[in-house]
Amino acid sequence: MRRIIIDTDPAIGVPLRDIDDALAIVLALNSPELKVEGITITHGNVDQKSAFKSTELILKKAGREDVPLMRGACSSRDTARMKKTEASRFIEEAMNRHPREISIVALGPLSNLATAEMNCVGTLSKAKSVVAMGGAIDCLGVIPMLINAEFNFWKDPRAASVLLKSAPDLTLVPLDLTRKVIFGSRQMNRLKNAGSDMADFIYENAKSWFYLMSALTLRGGFMPHDPLAVAYMIKPSLFSVKRETLAVDTNRGAGYGSLKRRPEGDSVNVARDVNKSEFLEFLVDRIAGQ
16 A cells, blocks of 8 residues: 555536546545545645635545645745745655655645745655656647646746656656546446446536537547546556656746756656556546445
């Protein structure tokens, strides 16, 4: 069993917002291979307060209100000010008390992780490993359009840069990989017919996002970005990984938040491909409690 902290910005319960953080949290909670030591909340998909409420909703529905839940950064300004929060203190204290025993799965902007590191240098090096959904290397990002800036990195580029420099066992799950996977009609129908309370809960809350993304992308569903990061922690055999030397552009301008191959950058693992069909079956099985 791997001990993990999840750093996240879920938006379940908020109309027309991404469902993927919620899928990732439920996947982790329903996986016997993982022990969720705590969940730390950051800004991102929604404001921090809404993300906290969304996570409370997930934990209540899962019957896991025993999992510690910590409020974190409200914006990238908290990184710039090195503002300590419940979340950054929790990460710092957990890494110091249990060095090389607890991994971190980061699913949103990386403000909490960076703040913990900047206030106590060496914190992230004490993680057993870090898996972060973020970055876009060889594909276009989503914000701003037409440059390689992925949302989580764009929301706090400085924090992303701190992570790359400070976490020696870091694996990125970038848009290059997550865009290859579509949670489509087959997966939605399996949730609808699974007959479990959690599957019903996810299905009802995913419907609006499913229809919106199907219309916008013409790909028949939505991309389950964040669950791929949790799945990597559980079943790395599903993935192919390559070592890359990368740097985050922290200068405001056209490349703000983009992730580039740079010889002066930091060497990190990058998940480049995944067994899509096996991942999707695995994800739906775990959400449905099967």
